[in-house]
Amino acid sequence: MLIMAAQEEFVKLLTAHRSMLYAMAYSICRKHDDAETIVQDASITMWEKFSEFEPGTSFGKWSRAFLYRTAMNHVRAVRRLPLACDPDVMESLSAGYESMSGVFRDDRLIDTLNTCIDELPATDKGVLHLRFQQEKDCASLAGVLKKSVHAVEVILYRIRKRLELCIRTKLQTQDSST
Known part of the structure; x- marks a missing residue:
């Protein structure tokens, strides 16, 4: 039962920080597939070492340390990935992610975005799916959409603006009702 509780806590913390970890990995390697691999590898290592995590301390800081080491090992092993920046800049980026960690953990913002996406017309949702889940660039989308x-x-600009307006409106409504 204790293992199950630890597993649930780990999944909860990792889920809350995954966007930040992915953003950091992508800023290092500049390739979506490699960033995903780095996050997955770091997640496995974090799970193996989760018993060493001290509750009450910053999971974000702890997880970024694993991600940074995993990313550097990945870059060294692959050698084909250009480092987006030197290690000093990476330390600075890590500090920046620490100061922004509240943004990545704001479930309310993510929930609001998902609600707004759900309210989009089916055609707009399809375009977003192609662009972000299938990672198609504008030229590829142009071919698909003719x-x-x-x-x-x-x-894409109009969809983004629609989502921005929807999110702002919903957040303002939520703030005024609380």
């Missing part, structure tokens, strides 16, 4: 690249850029 539109010009510029038209796709305009579509």
